[in-house]
Amino acid sequence: MFEKLSRSAGLRARRHYVQAMFRFMGHALEAISQVDRKVMDDARLLPNGLIFQMMVLPSGPSLVLEHTGEGRLRYLGPNYDGEVDLSIRFKHMAHAFLVLSFQEKTTEAFANDRMVVDGDISLAVRMTRVLDRMESIILPRLIASRAVKEYPDDLGLLQKVPGAIGVYRRVAFSMLRDLRKEALPI
Amino acid sequence: MSRYYEFFCPVKVIAGHAALEHLPYELTAIESTRPMIVTDQGVRAAGLLDPVISACQESEVTIAAIYDEVPPDSSTTIVRDIANLYRQQQCDALIAIGGGSSIDTAKAVNILVSEGGDDIAAYSGAGVLTRPLRPFFVIPTTAGTGSEVTSVAVIADRERSVKLPFTSSFLLPNAAIIDPRMTLTLPPHITAATAMDALTHATEAYTCLSKNPLSDAYATAAVKKIGQSLMKVMDNPGDEQGRLDLAEASTMAGIAFSNSMVGLVHALGHATGALTHLPHGLCMSLYLPYVLEYNLEEIREPLSELLLFLEGPEVWTATPASRRAEATISAIRHLRDELHHHCELPRTLRETGKVQEGQLDQIARQALDDGSIIYNPREASLKDIQEILKKAWG
Numbered sequence: 315m316f317e318k319l320s321r322s323a324g325l326r327a328r329r330h331y332v333q334a335m336f337r338f339m340g341h342a343l344e345a346i347s348q349v350d351r352k353v354m355d356d357a358r359l360l361p362n363g364l365i366f367q368m369m370v371l372p373s374g375p376s377l378v379l380e381h382t383g384e385g386r387l388r389y390l391g392p393n394y395d396g397e398v399d400l401s402i403r404f405k406h407m408a409h410a411f412l413v414l415s416f417q418e419k420t421t422e423a424f425a426n427d428r429m430v431v432d433g434d435i436s437l438a439v440r441m442t443r444v445l446d447r448m449e450s451i452i453l454p455r456l457i458a459s460r461a462v463k464e465y466p467d468d469l470g471l472l473q474k475v476p477g478a479i480g481v482y483r484r485v486a487f488s489m490l491r492d493l494r495k496e497a498l499p500i
Numbered sequence: 501m502s503r504y505y506e507f508f509c510p511v512k513v514i515a516g517h518a519a520l521e522h523l524p525y526e527l528t529a530i531e532s533t534r535p536m537i538v539t540d541q542g543v544r545a546a547g548l549l550d551p552v553i554s555a556c557q558e559s560e561v562t563i564a565a566i567y568d569e570v571p572p573d574s575s576t577t578i579v580r581d582i583a584n585l586y587r588q589q590q591c592d593a594l595i596a597i598g599g600g601s602s603i604d605t606a607k608a609v610n611i612l613v614s615e616g617g618d619d620i621a622a623y624s625g626a627g628v629l630t631r632p633l634r635p636f637f638v639i640p641t642t643a644g645t646g647s648e649v650t651s652v653a654v655i656a657d658r659e660r661s662v663k664l665p666f667t668s669s670f671l672l673p674n675a676a677i678i679d680p681r682m683t684l685t686l687p688p689h690i691t692a693a694t695a696m697d698a699l700t701h702a703t704e705a706y707t708c709l710s711k712n713p714l715s716d717a718y719a720t721a722a723v724k725k726i727g728q729s730l731m732k733v734m735d736n737p738g739d740e741q742g743r744l745d746l747a748e749a750s751t752m753a754g755i756a757f758s759n760s761m762v763g764l765v766h767a768l769g770h771a772t773g774a775l776t777h778l779p780h781g782l783c784m785s786l787y788l789p790y791v792l793e794y795n796l797e798e799i800r801e802p803l804s805e806l807l808l809f810l811e812g813p814e815v816w817t818a819t820p821a822s823r824r825a826e827a828t829i830s831a832i833r834h835l836r837d838e839l840h841h842h843c844e845l846p847r848t849l850r851e852t853g854k855v856q857e858g859q860l861d862q863i864a865r866q867a868l869d870d871g872s873i874i875y876n877p878r879e880a881s882l883k884d885i886q887e888i889l890k891k892a893w894g
């Protein structure tokens with residue numbers, strides 16, 4: 315009985331974490347796409363007005379962004395339920411959690427069939443690169459190098475990152491610290 | 501954390517001497533009485549339809565319709581025409597005879613004749629199909645693409661000038677029939693290029709991110725057969741056993757890569773094929789050594805292991821462990837040079853005479869957006885890809 319209770323509490327915590335992480339990533343991507351050249355270069359070739367969604371099957375939570383042009387991304391909030399052009403869907407909450415708690419790289423999740431893409435694959439490749447870049451900028455190097463395929467060599471001095479991004483880094487740190495308290499292997 | 505993987509291959513393989521003669525039994529077993537053949541002019545001209553048709557006739561199975569004009573780059577209009585013919589003739593099964601294009605076309609036709617309608621584009625993408633399609637058999641006439649065991653098809657939509665991908669396990673045929681008679685007359689340069697495609701499927705399956713124990717088994721077996729038989733067949737094109745080995749290798753490599761995907765060699769090959777119309781197998785042969793060199797430090801261990809299968813136990817034991825990965829790359833380069841010697845298969849992009857140096861930048865940019873790049877063990881940047889292309893240029 316108690317076991318059952320704590321299990322469902324654990325599952326609830328996991329869902330909350332994924333929800334919070336999606337929201338955080340949405341804001342962070344929006345901020346980074348205003349300043350980071352590499353993200354802008356990759357995002358620029360997305361069609362203008364493209365709506366990108368990353369979601370957990372069967373019914374969320376999800377992260378939805380719009381490409382507003384010139385490589386800039388706009389976070390559309392946690393409750394967007396309109397049309398999407400490109401969607402990357404996790405097959406299960408457990409898989410989303412593995413990726414969003416940086417225990418499995420996004421590319422690894424693709425390789426492990428954890429996600430299905432609905433839409434143009436080449437655009438999904440681009441968005442994966444954008445996500446990787448955001449993670450490299452935001453996360454502590456040790457964790458980022460586990461989250462992305464190859465840690466970029468132009469990020470040696472993170473002090474150079476503009477002020478707004480610093481805020482996101484601090485939020486990421488505190489989210490990770492809370493996760494660690496729950497004794498997760500990150 | 502232990503690895504997670506998925507492996508799926510429900511295709512019955514009917515292979516070897518007198519394999520074609522099993523087709524009528526397979527058709528009767530599913531109560532098909534009006535099968536339709538989808539093929540191309542090359543297959544017909546090479547007389548490869550005759551043994552299939554006569555095998556059926558002898559067993560009182562009548563072929564109800566034959567479409568033999570599939571072009572090398574098939575399109576949505578052709579798919580629609582064939583589906584109409586199938587319906588007119590009230591066919592009840594499809595038999596694809598040919599290479600990648602005929603097989604992909606028949607897969608798409610099967611969607612239309614099973615699901616209805618005229619608009620194949622409506623079924624494009626992944627996971628659109630939700631139930632099994634009509635009975636479908638594949639008889640490959642090249643030994644390379646592995647399309648007989650892959651759950652994808654690509655069809656060009658000329659009006660909108662896009663390539664439509666279709667992905668579903670329901671596209672897989674009921675059976676693949678591999679008979680050495682079907683590849684016996686394949687011209688040397690096509691034999692060489694398609695074998696290099698199969699070798700690339702196996703090598704990328706074995707060294708890229710989605711590798712798993714089951715796909716590894718198929719990949720290594722494929723590499724071994726190619727290593728043992730490709731040059732034998734180049735020396736003696738009528739070598740029936742060698743031909744069968746290459747056809748089996750192609751199917752095994754197909755099973756391997758459809759379960760563990762391919763990487764940067766294919767990303768480059770897809771981009772090059774789209775922009776310059778260079779044959780796919782040739783692209784594989786041109787890029788494979790350079791991409792392996794680029795990935796080397798990430799794939800040293802699996803690449804070292806491949807030496808055993810490609811060159812055999814003697815070479816493997818004689819090579820110091822620390823040099824085996826490099827030795828695998830040298831062996832692949834050597835194979836490429838031997839093939840050039842035998843049938844003038846180009847060794848560099850320049851030698852093809854069909855690619856301009858000015859196109860390399862566009863190839864690099866397009867490769868960067870190719871789906872296969874996700875599975876490559878190294879995160880290739882535009883600059884990395886440009887450098888690989890510079891080397892492959894020659």
Ligand SMILES: [Fe+2]
Pocket residue numbers: 645697700701766780784
């Ligand atoms: Fe291929």
